[in-house]
Amino acid sequence: MKKPRRLFLMSLIAASGTFAADKVAITATHDLADARPAETIVVPWNEIAQALPGVEIQHLAVKDAAGHSLPYQVTHGSSADYATQGTEGNYDALVFQHDFAAGEKSAVFTVIKTANVAPVFPAQVFARFVPERLDDFAWENDRIAHRTYGQALQAPAAPGSGKEVLIASGLDVWCKRVRYPIIDRWYNIGRYHDDVGEGMDQYHVGSSRGCGGTGVWDGKQLHVSRNYQTWKVLANGPIRAIFELTYEAWSADGVIVSETKRFTVDAGHNLDQIDSTFTVVGSAKPLIVGIGLNKGPVDADQAVRTVLTPTPAAGSLTQWFEQKTNGAIGTAIIVPGAPFQGYAEDDRNQLILAQATPGQPLRYYAGAAWSKAGDFATAPEWNAYVAAWAARLRAPLKVTVTPVT
Secondary structure (H helix, E strand, O other): OOOOHHHHHHHHHHHHOOOOOOEEEEEEEOOOOOOEEEEEEEEEHHHHHHHOOOOOOOOEEEEOOOOOEEOEEEEEOOOOOOOOOOOHHHEEEEEEEEEEOOOOOEEEEEEEEOOOOOOOOOOOOEEEEEHHHOOEEEEEOOOOEEEEOOHHHHOOOOOOOOOOOOOOOOEEEEEEOOOOOOHHHHHHHOOOOOOOOOEEOOOOOOOOOEEEEEEEEOOOOEEOOOOOOEEEEEEEOOOEEEEEEEEEEEEEOOEEEEEEEEEEEEOOOOEEEEEEEEEEEOOOOOEEEEEEEEOOOOOOOOEEEEEEEEEHHHOEEEEEEEEOOOOEEEEEEEOOOOOEEEEEEOOOEEEEEEEEOOOOEEEEEEEEEEHHHOOOOOHHHHHHHHHHHHHHHHOOOEEEEEEEO
16 A cells, blocks of 8 residues: 655655754753843854754744743854845854843743744844044944044044044943933934933043053053054844954054954943954064053043942952932943953053953953943942853853754
């Protein structure tokens, strides 16, 4: 008796092992007892593609254990930019987020191939080159915003032009009190030094390191670059933005140094991940890098009190600037693990020192908060957040992918 053709074909497919799953389970585990809000879960795309042959990034659903659909993002390869994106082989990772409650050390998610197109998720992060404002580069998430300065700002002013001139590779802070993107709105309005309900630019950088800028420390002096030279956006939301800034070579403690900074900006966080790679001409010796926080970033007539908190065990440094009417600004740096080399200061900056090997990324975290945003009201609250972040870095997530048949 012959088998029906349909059953025969299904038997052949099953026997050959090519019957494709239409969903996979993602398990994320960690060893930390504390809560981990807005934890970013990163799954290598090649593992998703192997488990779900033929999967398309716009035909996916990511669901938590309760069956709720989660916003997700698929990032491209680390060497790509928007001009070269578009091939599936260049995809890098599936990214989504989960709020781990205190004591929740494991969570399971399901990634499903769908016939329907996934919705457009609200953007919570954003980064862009700003040619209309003297080559600024600006970035933000739903908590805080930043910018830094390009070649046009450092260029000499033509006679009578009134153009601003500033040589500064420090990182600026824009204080937000709303969760939605404000960069384009503020640049379009052009009046972001006044708070009209969304926040304000009240942080001063000048020639300091601002909030997380770098330099080479020779034991007495910090040798710093000029304004960033080139930019490249690698990913731009809705959950994660990744971009790179390069800095032309400068003389630092007897060597010629250049730098590339890669920023990873995630939704729901006050601290960004920064990977700085230094290239040194004619030397492979480690550098001592100073990562700085400006000592005086607020108006003198607003300043009330500054709280500085170094925590060597966590490799962190926090500042909290209380003001008369403009609320309080918190800033912080974390250098996790062995690169942390202690603290120093110069006339403009409080510094964390870190050892960097030329050609290899030095990873650190830097960011800020504003009391009027409603997340942190006091220095102890800001310090507790930074301490919790350092604890998260010591207990990284472990992610596994399992096909569901």
